[in-house]
Amino acid sequence: MEKWLSHFRLMRHKYVTNAIVLQRTPLAEAATLVTLLTEDFGLIRARAEGLRKPGAKLSGALQTLSQSEVTLVRGKHGWRISGALLDHNWFKEFSPETSERVGRVSSLILRLVQGEGQESLYALYVEFIHKVKGADLAMGDTLECLYALRILSDLGLDAGVLPEISEETELSSDTRREIVLRINRGIAASGL
Secondary structure (H helix, E strand, O other): OOOHHHHHHHHEEEEEEEEEEEEEEOOOOOEEEEEEEEEOOEEEEEOOOOOOOOOOOOOOHHHOOOEEEEEEEEEEEEEEEEEEEEEEEEEEHHOOHHHHHHHHHHHHEEEEHHOOOHHHHHHHHHHHHHHHHHHHHHHHHHHHHHHHHHHHHHOOOOOOOOOOOOOOHHHHHHHHHHHHHHHHHHHHHOOO
16 A cells, blocks of 8 residues: 555646747756746746757757647656647748847746746747748837837836737837837846
């Protein structure tokens, strides 16, 4: 009976959620710390074993800017990725300018979200990716500013009125300057 109980305690619940890979950091010889923006848990960091080995089965689904369905296990030392199915590799579709734009917004999220959480950011980031994908340079700049402001607002770092986002949204130089000032004030208010 005691042996069965100790085995039962070791079993972990698996969670399946949609996620976008924001960052990968090498850990051990083949292990990687993967930073995910998930639909159900917000921003999390999870260990992926064997990810850096040639031919690793999870590597395609866990590339930076991949949108995948991931299977996670929560252990006493944090999250671990036990499976991943690639849904979409956004990086392959972006122009260099769009990749930089998406990277800057990703960096903003990584900088401002400490610990885990903020589930609402997943939908916001996915919406941004879909809109910026086909945008020209001017519209891409507008979208980057507006979504950065929305992220700050979502994190409680901006309380101002959020401008509408549509296909025809154009920012005057004064409006853009005001939005950039609000973004900078929000970042400064975070203390990070």
